[in-house]
Amino acid sequence: MHEQQFPRRKFILTSTAAATGLLAGCLGDDEEPENGEENGNGNENGNGESLPDVTPPETQDPEEGGVYMPAMVHGMKMQGMEMAGPYMVSMSFANPHDFWLMSGDTTDYVQLNEGDTIHLMSRVWNAETDQILPLGGMTATIYQDGELIEERSMWPMLSQQMGFHFGDNFQMDSPGEYEVEITVDPMGATPVGDFSDGVGEQQSATLDLEFTYSDLNEIMWQTLDNSGDPGAVPPMDMGHAPTSEAPGVDTLPGTQVSQEQYDDTVFVTQLLEQHPGTIDSDNPYLVVSPRTPYNDYALPFMGITATTPAVDDTLSLSESFHPAIGHHYGLELPDGSLGDTLTLSVNTPPQVARHRGYQVAFLEYEDIPIELPETL
Amino acid sequence: MDETSHPPLNRRRFMEIAVSIGGVSAFSACLSREESDTPTGIKPSESRDAHLPNRQHAWNDFSETDGHGNVINARHHVILLFNYDSKGLPTSTEQEELESAFRVLEHAFEWSSDGLLFTVAYSPYYFDKYDADLPDSVDLTKPKSLAPFEDPELDDPDIAIHLASNTASNVLGAEEALLGNIDTLNGAPVDHTTEDILTVYDRRTGFVGAGLPAAHDTEANGVPDNAVDEDAPLFMGFKSGFEKNQAPEDKVTIETGPFADGTTQHISKLRQNLHQWYEQDPRPRRVALMFCPAHRDEELVEGVGNNLGNTDMVEEKGCAERTEQDASERGIVGHSQKLARVRDEDGNPLILRRDFDTIDGGHAGLHFLSVQQTIDDFEVTREAMNGTDVAGTGAVGTRNNNGILQYIETLKRGNYLIPPREHRSFPSPRP
Numbered sequence: 185m186h187e188q189q190f191p192r193r194k195f196i197l198t199s200t201a202a203a204t205g206l207l208a209g210c211l212g213d214d215e216e217p218e219n220g221e222e223n224g225n226g227n228e229n230g231n232g233e234s235l236p237d238v239t240p241p242e243t244q245d246p247e248e249g250g251v252y253m254p255a256m257v258h259g260m261k262m263q264g265m266e267m268a269g270p271y272m273v274s275m276s277f278a279n280p281h282d283f284w285l286m287s288g289d290t291t292d293y294v295q296l297n298e299g300d301t302i303h304l305m306s307r308v309w310n311a312e313t314d315q316i317l318p319l320g321g322m323t324a325t326i327y328q329d330g331e332l333i334e335e336r337s338m339w340p341m342l343s344q345q346m347g348f349h350f351g352d353n354f355q356m357d358s359p360g361e362y363e364v365e366i367t368v369d370p371m372g373a374t375p376v377g378d379f380s381d382g383v384g385e386q387q388s389a390t391l392d393l394e395f396t397y398s399d400l401n402e403i404m405w406q407t408l409d410n411s412g413d414p415g416a417v418p419p420m421d422m423g424h425a426p427t428s429e430a431p432g433v434d435t436l437p438g439t440q441v442s443q444e445q446y447d448d449t450v451f452v453t454q455l456l457e458q459h460p461g462t463i464d465s466d467n468p469y470l471v472v473s474p475r476t477p478y479n480d481y482a483l484p485f486m487g488i489t490a491t492t493p494a495v496d497d498t499l500s501l502s503e504s505f506h507p508a509i510g511h512h513y514g515l516e517l518p519d520g521s522l523g524d525t526l527t528l529s530v531n532t533p534p535q536v537a538r539h540r541g542y543q544v545a546f547l548e549y550e551d552i553p554i555e556l557p558e559t560l
Numbered sequence: 561m562d563e564t565s566h567p568p569l570n571r572r573r574f575m576e577i578a579v580s581i582g583g584v585s586a587f588s589a590c591l592s593r594e595e596s597d598t599p600t601g602i603k604p605s606e607s608r609d610a611h612l613p614n615r616q617h618a619w620n621d622f623s624e625t626d627g628h629g630n631v632i633n634a635r636h637h638v639i640l641l642f643n644y645d646s647k648g649l650p651t652s653t654e655q656e657e658l659e660s661a662f663r664v665l666e667h668a669f670e671w672s673s674d675g676l677l678f679t680v681a682y683s684p685y686y687f688d689k690y691d692a693d694l695p696d697s698v699d700l701t702k703p704k705s706l707a708p709f710e711d712p713e714l715d716d717p718d719i720a721i722h723l724a725s726n727t728a729s730n731v732l733g734a735e736e737a738l739l740g741n742i743d744t745l746n747g748a749p750v751d752h753t754t755e756d757i758l759t760v761y762d763r764r765t766g767f768v769g770a771g772l773p774a775a776h777d778t779e780a781n782g783v784p785d786n787a788v789d790e791d792a793p794l795f796m797g798f799k800s801g802f803e804k805n806q807a808p809e810d811k812v813t814i815e816t817g818p819f820a821d822g823t824t825q826h827i828s829k830l831r832q833n834l835h836q837w838y839e840q841d842p843r844p845r846r847v848a849l850m851f852c853p854a855h856r857d858e859e860l861v862e863g864v865g866n867n868l869g870n871t872d873m874v875e876e877k878g879c880a881e882r883t884e885q886d887a888s889e890r891g892i893v894g895h896s897q898k899l900a901r902v903r904d905e906d907g908n909p910l911i912l913r914r915d916f917d918t919i920d921g922g923h924a925g926l927h928f929l930s931v932q933q934t935i936d937d938f939e940v941t942r943e944a945m946n947g948t949d950v951a952g953t954g955a956v957g958t959r960n961n962n963g964i965l966q967y968i969e970t971l972k973r974g975n976y977l978i979p980p981r982e983h984r985s986f987p988s989p990r991p
Binding site for chain 2: 285286287288289292294297319320321323325332334335336337339340352355369370371372373374384385386485486487489500502503531532533535
């Protein structure tokens with residue numbers, strides 16, 4: 185594997201840093217094309233060009249689960265960005281990827297299908313705060329010369345390189361130019377605190393998609409020597425665009441209660457004196473912020489409940505988003521909880537589709553004890 | 561159309577393509593291919609009251625039922641949306657002509673799903689032409705977006721006519737007769753039409769029933785070739801319209817006031833995007849999303865679900881009560897599960913669905929159509945289907961793992977009043 189001139193990249197390193205011997209590609213333009221120019225999928229265009237063979241190698245997931253270095257890293261081709269209400273929407277594509285859908289506790293493998301041409305991706309962030317939002321849904325409607333070609337609700341996905349994004353494999357009959365209307369659904373998570381108008385409504389933007397077989401063949405991909413080892417490919421450099429890392433632990437408002445790694449997830453919990461939203465509240469507000477190790481990505485779409493000696497009921501944490509806290513699961517503590525041990529139960533693991541390296545992690549959780557301080 | 565690029569034009573495909581194209585040539589072509597033995601209707605001399613129910617929407621007793629007692633919706637459908645473009649209000653001459661045009665259809669065909677079933681309905685925009693308001697006994701509101709994740713066009717024609725039959729040429733013929741393009745219909749003279757009175761706003765066609773979606777999954781965009789089960793009545797591959805999951809006709813009927821024996825009607829168009837559904841979602845996941853996680857875990861659904869009998873078993877399995885719990889603990893909620901939360905005091909759903917699939921525009925879709933006592937009944941039901949209350953408790957997203965929302969886009973919505981038969985021709989708000 186050759187030395188690369190890396191653009192500025194962000195790492196979150198833990199003691200088992202996976203920095204050695206890896207690279208993070210971004211735009212394929214700067215790299216020499218690697219393998220994949222021959223051995224097309226049998227899809228040839230009139231110029232004798234073939235789609236690259238992107239058959240993934242045998243998966244080497246560690247049997248014991250956890251976050252691991254995938255077999256390959258990939259580049260992608262950016263397709264621009266547009267404003268949609270308060271959001272900035274960016275779009276890019278890569279060669280088709282396999283991935284895993286979450287159906288509760290189970291992962292459902294999505295293989296590469298015949299006819300899959302591109303893996304279309306889109307990221308959305310709040311333009312004011314430059315934060316990636318855990319939006320509930322996004323639809324891509326693809327037109328060519330006014331004719332509807334294809335429409336899909338893209339899957340919410342998590343990958344080591346891209347962080348949280350929307351994506352899917354699309355079957356495009358031919359290369360060329362297309363208009364893609366990206367429609368962003370309102371956030372399912374509860375917005376907390378000051379937010380610009382428009383986050384509660386559907387927003388859309390139209391972006392141009394242009395690809396050729398050459399583009400697909402030129403997209404960088406490379407196998408990793410240390411695939412299967414614990415670790416993660418660092419976040420891809422997005423230039424001026426934000427990446428999916430959660431707010432740094434030191435920047436979170438309130439008082440930290442705990443920061444513990446349970447299996448493959450870092451649970452950061454904070455306590456605020458009261459609910460940071462507009463709701464009148466006297467009770468402390470508990471913030472639970474689960475993150476991926478290595479890359480510190482927020483983990484969305486989890487079902488978390490809590491029990492505490494103070495009350496009989498099981499309490500539901502509410503998936504929420506606050507500009508300073510970021511994505512989190514929040515709970516207004518019942519009276520008299522301070523000083524108790526609150527027990528968190530993760531009933532449903534993150535229901536976000538997983539790219540390689542994340543599909544045997546974030547699946548099962550034991551109950552997590554949180555020792556609440558006596559006073560704030 | 562060369563042989564190599566399309567499967568042979570079998571009869572089912574032929575009929576449905578003819579219906580979707582429409583026009584006199586399609587009608588003639590259909591007629592020559594189908595059995596010619598279609599039961600005729602009421603002769604002008606016969607007593608109409610003896611033969612025709614006062615409720616235009618009384619279809620159940622005149623349709624077939626399967627072995628489990630489920631009413632089988634007619635196989636072929638056309639919806640014609642019309643405008644009355646003249647200035648001012650319809651005249652009594654026009655009113656008589658319109659009524660006579662409808663009687664032509666009743667003369668030509670028996671009132672049954674083998675003959676022809678049809679309803680004539682009026683929109684709030686039609687009633688706006690009049691000074692008087694509709695009575696309080698009618699809840700007919702204008703259409704609107706019904707979910708934070710949809711932005712449909714709002715249909716505003718004056719009139720909606722829904723034609724249905726098991727015989728494609730009956731539906732096509734009825735349309736051509738109404739438009740004044742043919743002279744006889746199943747032996748009956750077509751001497752009254754809408755030709756000088758109404759203009760066409762839109763035309764929508766479709767089909768429902770075993771074999772029909774499978775006949776079209778190669779040519780329709782939005783569904784993979786050959787993906788749909790031969791037994792499936794709809795593109796998504798499962799039976800719908802179980803007896804216990806439909807409101808009884810009595811319950812959807814307006815009970816008081818001048819429009820008693822009428823009902824309201826909601827008509828929408830959904831585009832279906834089923835590549836993910838068939839090429840990525842494994843079957844157990846599809847079962848959970850269409851019905852309920854319990855159906856997946858207990859393997860209740862065989863094939864398209866005919867084995868379920870006369871109920872989708874969602875209520876019997878307690879799925880509705882567990883919707884929030886399943887969202888939080890199992891990360892997935894089913895379409896039927898969310899709908900089962902809406903029940904009247906007798907435990908019935910509020911709406912009676914008569915929807916059907918379509919390939920209008922070359923893309924797989926659903927013309928959703930339901931009748932209910934009030935438009936509010938429909939809106940409450942749709943709100944339950946949105947599952948916005950469970951999205952954001954965690955796990956389940958706005959569309960992700962939230963029933964079948966991932967796979968559909970709402971393109972159009974419209975609301976109508978189906979008056980009783982006696983007031984079906986240019987009624988005033990206070991007939």
